[in-house]
Each structure stands twice: as structure tokens, then as C-alpha cells.
Amino acid sequence: MPRETIAEFDVDRVEVLSAAGTVDEDLEPDLSDEQLLALYESMKRSRALDEKGVSLQRRGEIGTFAPAVGQEAAQVGSAFALREDDWMVPSFREHPAYLTRGTPIATILAYTAGMEEGAVIPEGERNMPPSIAVGAQVPHAAGIGWAQEIKDDPAATLVYFGDGASSQGDSYEGMNFAGVFDAHAVFFCQNNQYAISVPRARQTDAETLAQKAIAAGIEAVQVDGNDVLGVYSVTADALERAREGEPWMIEAVTYRRSMHTTADDPSVYRDEAEEEAWAERDPIERFERYLRDRGVLDDERIAELDSEIASDTDEAFAETREMMDALDAADMFEHVYEELTPDLEAQLAAFRRANDGE
16 A cells, blocks of 8 residues: 555744834734833833843842843733733743733742742732743643633633753643643743753754644644744734633744853853844844834833833842841741651751851
8 A cells, every 4th residue: 555645734933023123014913002012011121130130149149040031022922912810831931921910020039039939829810830840830731721621711821831841751741631631721832942051953853843732733833932923913812722722832933142040151052143143133122113113112211111120120129138138047947847857957956056156
């Protein structure tokens, strides 16, 4: 019997706002000037938080910090498409998405300062805490999406993961489960070109990361991840489909312009020419040109916003500092087991002696 083709697939790519700032009017989303400015403000607040976070870590005032410089359009555009009743399931670099959903800067900084209070989700909000283990959050999102399907909940779940996580078994398992059980899930892969120091070409030989979802029976699309309008459009569409029990995957092609975390030195594994090429595609500058052309943004408004954001960010850390000063670090021993074990009691005693100067 001769061979015959039994399966074929295509992956579409979407770009609404080009790197030059020109817009495809046929694909341009119907957003008001106020909504467009809200997108811009969230992106700017994220960039300011990154600068503050790296500075604080270098001074030893918070712990390891994972900047999202260059990925603002991918996160802000997608989070902006969420409704209040939708769930967001992040990895460890999603502070732009948190900010877009209204999480206070002080809460984000509290988490990076080692306080679990920064991971507490207020009553009524639908944001999961950060997930440090790479890819582990993807099955969680599939589970939430499955629950939404079982309960006939007209909401969806958006989960963030990176190109590195797409090479983890957890990611495929989550997508496969979602495909089988019609989970209300959108799998949002931020392809920022590096899994820490491992370039995308060393992770997979697949032509796109989006096509990995097709094996799970899930439709997929690729979008220019530095195009906030394109990201918003494809995510809004995918969420609508997911709310009807049709899970989707989105690959947002972007670039991590900064370090993986403050424990990383990207100059060891990538060159300046590559970084400069991606700097020219900066998502904030691209969107700013668009807003200027529309007449909704000018130098005066930008200056006002920059001043406001700088003040808010400083005030947020002052609030975080008050939280840190009120803590007793010895409390960490109290939450390992229900009751202190002899070993922990000995460690607690040693800790107190060291900190009391004995």
C-alpha cells in the first residue's frame, strides 16, 4: 500500500504594529485612546520596576530578581486581554502581567525580598503565585481550565511559560491534557530566545514552538511578541475560544534584553551585535511611535508619566521596606513542620545567638 499523507498543519504569524511603527489597519484592534494609554503606562511601569529591582538587588536590599526588559509587549498585551473572572498562571518573570492586572508594586517587591506575603492572592483576585520550577505551572493551568469546563464556567485561564519550558515534559503534558478534556486554557509561550544561556536553536529543531501544541490537538498561532497590539489581538481571540472549551497556544516571539536573573551574566553567551539588533525592536519605543502618530501621546505627557512612575516606584519600595523591618526572620523556622523538630529547634537557637551577637 503506498504512503499517503494523513495529517497536515499550518502555523499563522500575526503582526499588527511593525517595528517601524506602521499599523495594519485591517488587523488593528478596536481600543479607545484611554485603553491604549493604559497599555503604554503598564509597559513603562514594568520597565521602571525592572530598573529599580536590579538596583535594589545589587545593593543587597532584595533577593534574586528576574527582569522582563524587552518582553513588556508580550506580557502587558496578553494580560490586558484577560477579564476579571479569568485566571492568570505565571512563571517567575511575570511582573508586567501582574502590574497590568492591578497587583501593587510593593507586593511584587515583597516577594523578591523573600516574603511569602508577596505571593498571597487577595480574596476575589484570580492570579496564581509565581512558579519558580520551570514548566511546573503549565499542568496547574490545565487543571484550572478543566475545572472551568466541568463547572461550565464562562471564563478562561492564561498560563505563561518560556521557550525553555516548552522543552519540558510538563508543558506538553499540560497541553495534551487540555486538548483531551477541552480545558479553558490558553498556553502563552514567550519565546525570548534563551533558556538562561541555552539559545533556542540548541533547545529544539522545530521550525516554530507553536507547532508543539498541534500534537496535543490544540490550535496554535505565532505573534510578534514585541507588538503589543498584535499580542492583545491574538490573546483576546484565543481566550474567547478557550472560554468555549477550545484551548489554544500562542508563541510570542520576543527577546530578553536583560539578564535571565541578577545571578546571570548574558555577556558570556551572547554578543553585542545581537543585543543591538533587538534593541532596535524595543516594544515600548515601537508603541510610543504609534501613539504619537495617533496624537494621544506627546513629550509633555511622557514626562509627566515618567515622573509619576518614578515616584510611585520609590513609594512602593518604602512600603516594602516597612514590611521587611517589621518581620522577625526567625519565623521561617516555624513554617517547615506543624511542630518544630529537634534539629530545627537547634537551628533556631543558633540563628538567634548569631543575630543577637552572642
